[in-house]
Amino acid sequence: MKLRTVIIAICCLFALAGQADEGMWMLGNLNKQTRQAMKELGLQMPADRLYSPKRPSLKDAVVSFGGFCSGVVVSEDGLVFTNHHCGFSSIQQHSSVEHDYLKDGFVAHNYSEELPCPELYVRFLLRQEDVTRRVLSAVKPAMDEAERANAVDSVMLAIGEEVSHKDSTLIGIVDAYYGGNEFWLSVYRDYNDVRLVFAPPSSVGKFGWDTDNWEWPRHTGDFSVFRIYADKHNRPADYSPDNRPYHPDYVAPISLDGYHEGSFCMTLGYPGSTERYLSSYGIEEMMNNTNQAQIDVRGLKQAIWKREMDRRDSIRIKYASKYDESSNYWKNSIGMNRAIRRLHVLDKKQAMEQELRRWIGQTPEERERLLQLFPDLELNYKSRREANRAQAYFVESFLNGPELVQLALSILNFDFEGEEKAVIASLKAIIEKYANLDLGIDKEVFTALLKEYRSKVDSVYLPEVYTTIAEEYGGSDQAYVDSLYAHSELTTPRGLKRFLEQDSTYQIYDDPAITLGIDLITKFFEMNIQMQQASGEIIRNERLLNAAVRRMYASRNFYPDANSTMRLSFGTVCGYAPFDGAEYDYYTTTKGILEKARAHAGDVDFEVEPEIVSLLSSGDFGRYGDEKGEMNVCFISNNDITGGNSGSAMFNARGELLGLAFDGNWEAMSSDILYEPKMQRTIGVDVRYILFMMEKYGGAENLIRELKIKS
Incomplete structure (x- = not known):
């Protein structure tokens, strides 16, 4: 067996042994078994650094972006990284034939150039609480399903409203878990003034379009940058020219060290829905x-x-x-x-x-x-x-x-x-x-x-x-x-x-x-x-x-289906073998962009501007290149994600940002109903490629200076 095949097999088996790859875990309910599995895989942070309702923690840097994607706060002045396809509608709304930000990209060099996006909001999770006993106390044995649903919904709504009555800036939402067998309250705070700051051209952010969608190997720079604004007291406020950049409780540090096969990786975001327990x-x-x-x-x-x-x-x-x-x-x-x-x-x-x-x-x-x-x-x-x-x-x-x-x-x-x-x-x-x-x-x-x-x-x-x-x-x-x-x-x-x-x-x-x-x-x-x-x-x-x-499986460590609440998935950076005779590496480089552009000459889905071709061909990647001097574009891990996770932060063992999750792989598209550990992979865009495109192509040195970069 080739050494590479052995490495892939060991990676997958190790992940299985720790139940590391499968699962979208609730941060407010991380049990001892899950925490131990993370530690064995290499996590170097204590659990209360991941989630704490009382002090700043990693979860405070992660947001629900618009209610349909995820994002991560990366600066003391409220910059948010998310996917290009998550910001796509906002980029489109500001585009015209004269100012084609979809095609050409967009960069704001100061606050006054940032573009308001009135349809957007970001949501921060503050805490989670088990309210199962209170909700189910309203259910009586003689109720039919419609009566049960009405009783449960009434209590869920009442619990949520209690949160807003105590603090009008908070939102309380009770969600059902395990098919309606458990109920948890999540308390959020929303910020409604969100502005577009940076978008790469679609030849970067959508490179490959439908042809490459859900596929690996991937070479898409799927990222965009927004900023959260607040009032003078740093509280939520509707759009106003008088608002100021939001100062977050926690900022995600950014790593330039990269990853290797078997490196610990965790993804934090808001997956939409799965049906893993469906008949x-x-x-x-x-x-x-x-x-x-x-x-x-x-x-x-x-x-x-x-x-x-x-x-x-x-x-x-x-x-x-x-x-x-x-x-x-x-x-x-x-x-x-x-x-x-x-x-x-x-x-x-x-x-x-x-x-x-x-x-x-x-x-x-x-x-x-x-x-x-x-x-x-x-x-x-x-x-x-x-x-x-x-x-x-x-x-x-x-x-x-x-x-x-x-x-x-x-x-x-x-x-x-x-x-x-x-x-x-x-x-x-x-x-x-x-x-x-x-x-x-x-x-x-x-x-x-x-x-x-x-x-x-x-x-x-x-x-x-x-x-x-x-x-x-x-x-x-x-x-x-x-x-x-x-x-x-x-x-x-x-x-x-x-x-x-x-x-x-x-x-x-x-x-x-x-x-x-x-x-x-x-x-x-x-x-x-x-x-x-x-x-x-x-x-x-x-x-x-x-x-x-x-x-029946009482000894197993069960996680609930995704339901648009914050979840943690974890595992390792890991390649895979999709079928006999094929082995996929765990990362791609800019060489693949140039190769695809040549192979698909004349195809608008793979067109790349001459300036970008020249930039990537130069090989001058500076501090954003890897140890071989190459520029990584995308990478994969066996983290467990689904729709809604787009834009989720992918962190290393120290809680430093490695990249943004943006897709799954074609061979494991059944993952919403059954996880396949040998096949399922999360595709992420490398944060080093993000920063390279922002600085070297976009000329956004002002934004780079805001970031908390570690090397």
Whole structure:
């Protein structure tokens, strides 16, 4: 066996022995077993340096970025590093054909040049508390699932509100863990004045685009830089020119020492959601319904968008952010279904469930309450199969499809009675959607998706609009769409203005787009009602399954599924062998950028500006180069992450920043439902490459001077 293969094998086995690679651990509930595993792998920090509700700790440098990504505070003046794709929509909002920050990048050389991003906020975690006993005290044995949910939700909301009543700058949120068997309170503080400071050109931040997305080896400089602002007392405040850079409780130091194979690495961020305890029936439903609908429908929509984006710069700027968001989960669904089949995930789940069946049958107290667990799961998933499939295609084809439909539904559901701040934010979101809408493209998308939905579902799930198309438009989807866009006032902001001003000559409920929206909502709720009983039973039985697995394997160290709360994952920097005859190294260098640019000449996804080619070709990397004088771009570890972890800080054993997590690998796309230790890797951008691009390409020496750099 080659030495390199031996190293990979030892790395993976060592991680398995310590249960180091698998798990998204709650910082407020790190048990002795988990802390010991981290120490054995090489962690050089005590647990209270990672998390403490009473004194500054590493968790105080990590933020939820906008509620959809993660970030890390790296300066005493509130600089935040996150991914380029996390800041993409903000970069796009400030871009125009004249100032194309998406294509050319952006750098602020002083505070006055930093660009406000009113849609953004960052969230700091202050503390976590187990409130399971209080929440479940509201649950009575005679309650059905709907009654249980209402009782639990009421207590969760009350506990959260108590936090805000004591301190209006705090937010309390109670989240369910282990399928609703445990509940924890997280206390946060949000800062709403966030400004764009630095963005590399897309040829760096998005290098490889869809082709390289979810792939390793990777050469993408997926980073951007923002700054948090606060009032003169360092407290949260809405945007104001008088606000000052925020001074954090803890700043993440940055390491220039790099890493080697087997180096300890931990990732801290806000993973969105996983379904590691989901039954095999739920996995099968996810594959065939949710994932397949995203694959089919988004593939059609994105092909239309991409064609027009490549033709016109104005469309590229308008559609870049929404295309990026859509295509990310489209490719994720393709990879997940592929990995589930290739890695035999269903077989593994079914084998575990068979073992659980035997245990239930052999344990009298379990047999009495769980004898019907699996028959009930199978029956109820089967009962809602067709309606669930139709609803998955419905959501993608209509609710996430034509933007005119999305606008109509937003206006239809507009809350005039909400808080002033929320009303203004809703209006801005609608206006932003109009600003990035091309009616010709949207009409083509709508026509294509009408046909796609009809071809995928039973006729019983067709909304009333299909009868209208058949009877009034001779079955022509195109004729219906042309008429809809010609007669609706909501195709431009003028209709919104007339609605808001309560123009007596405009009856919004007579607008054909609103009529369509009501038709779609009606059909959506019909599907929900049809599935209501089965869905309630599924929620109950999945919760019972989750609890039963933990009882059967009582000696194991279980972690809860991700639910957008702060989590720690840890392990080692480690290559892998994806298939027979292939071995992947644990890092990439700038040589790969130049190689890919040459190999994909003429492909816009791999275009690199001549200035960057010259800079990388020079080999003059200074203190940012490794011991061989090379510039590392990306690296991988066996840390356990998922969506929402984008922008998460990747730290070394001393809690110093090594880079930012931004992706997973194609071979382990089933990781949201089953962790594969030999395959799953976290892809991160090396912080040295980040600093090199900021200083040498962006000329942002002012920002470099702010950082706490260690070597």
